[in-house]
Amino acid sequence: xxxxILVIGASGQIGNELTQKLRAxxxxxxxxxxxxxxxxxxxxxxxxxxxxxATDKETILKVVKKYKVSQIYLLxxxxxxxxxxxxxxxxxxxxxxxxxxxxxAKEKHIQQVYWPSSIAVFGPTTPKENTxxxxxxxxxxxxxxxxxxxxxxxNYYHEKFGVDVRSLRYxxxxxxxxxxxxxxxxxxxxxxxxxxxxxxxECFLAEETRLPMMYMNDAVNATIQLxxxxxxxxxxxxxxxxxAIDFSPKEIxxxxxxxxxxxxxxxKPDFRQEIADSWPSSIDDSxxxxxxxxxxxxxxxxxxxxxxxxxxx
Numbered sequence: 001x002x003x004x005i006l007v008i009g010a011s012g013q014i015g016n017e018l019t020q021k022l023r024a025x026x027x028x029x030x031x032x033x034x035x036x037x038x039x040x041x042x043x044x045x046x047x048x049x050x051x052x053x054a055t056d057k058e059t060i061l062k063v064v065k066k067y068k069v070s071q072i073y074l075l076x077x078x079x080x081x082x083x084x085x086x087x088x089x090x091x092x093x094x095x096x097x098x099x100x101x102x103x104x105a106k107e108k109h110i111q112q113v114y115w116p117s118s119i120a121v122f123g124p125t126t127p128k129e130n131t132x133x134x135x136x137x138x139x140x141x142x143x144x145x146x147x148x149x150x151x152x153x154x155n156y157y158h159e160k161f162g163v164d165v166r167s168l169r170y171x172x173x174x175x176x177x178x179x180x181x182x183x184x185x186x187x188x189x190x191x192x193x194x195x196x197x198x199x200x201x202e203c204f205l206a207e208e209t210r211l212p213m214m215y216m217n218d219a220v221n222a223t224i225q226l227x228x229x230x231x232x233x234x235x236x237x238x239x240x241x242x243x244a245i246d247f248s249p250k251e252i253x254x255x256x257x258x259x260x261x262x263x264x265x266x267x268k269p270d271f272r273q274e275i276a277d278s279w280p281s282s283i284d285d286s287x288x289x290x291x292x293x294x295x296x297x298x299x300x301x302x303x304x305x306x307x308x309x310x311x312x313x
Contacts, residue, residue: 009076011035054097071112080143082182094146113165117239120144131280140278151238158237167239171212207250210281214244215298229292243283244296255304
């Protein structure tokens with residue numbers, strides 16, 4: 001029997017593209033999309049959709065039973081920059097939703113859980129370059145605190161109750177399909193839209209701020225690859241470091257200028273600079289590469305070319 005998958009938070013930046021890729025692999029009717037409000041036209045017309053508040057366990061269970069769901073990808077979350085404005089709301093959403101889904105797995109309603117972590121689990125005291133899998137983690141943001149707590153909840157449910165939960169520490173994710181959603185790395189999404197639409201961009205980070213990043217295609221592939229890996233190959237049940245590329249605003253601007261020579265960038269750092277300064281500049285993801293064969297396909301140059309081609313057309 002084929003998997004029946006529920007994606008919670010399917011309208012978000014990652015959820016949107018992950019849902020479509022899962023539908024392409026497993027079949028449209030085997031992937032139930034859900035979010036707190038209706039999704040875009042492609043989402044709504046390509047397969048089943050349910051309105052779900054991720055903090056409402058009863059509604060999640062009702063949908064799980066209705067479709068006989070075996071896997072949940074829980075992507076509902078309040079991201080870094082937005083969470084700093086609404087700390088209590090962010091904590092409630094990010095924690096309650098995770099514990100709801102882990103409990104459903106513990107109660108044997110579902111077999112497998114995917115929940116994303118983030119480089120936000122690291123902090124100002126973490127080694128900045130080639131940040132190891134196991135290191136000092138003293139997050140400086142509400143989002144980071146919730147992700148670090150979540151990692152340990154995942155590990156706890158795996159150790160105590162045998163829950164098959166898997167997680168990746170995403171770097172900044174870059175996509176051309178969905179506009180920015182309140183993250184600190186979102187400048188690297190917005191810059192492409194502004195380059196095509198306006199020919200200029202004002203960056204909220206300083207020009208030399210180097211951060212780990214990844215093209216959406218790679219992030220989606222890594223997620224599905226981890227979920228399809230044999231349980232014996234998944235040796236880390238907190239969350240795996242994940243990496244592809246790292247660059248500064250100055251470097252991404254230079255990559256864009258190769259395609260749009262008149263493009264200009266200016267810099268006006270705001271409160272997000274402090275968040276970015278607390279994060280690593282590059283990540284060591286050798287454990288993921290060793291355990292389940294992860295490798296990325298896109299570098300800065302090939303990603304830039306692909307995004308600008310899509311946006312221009």
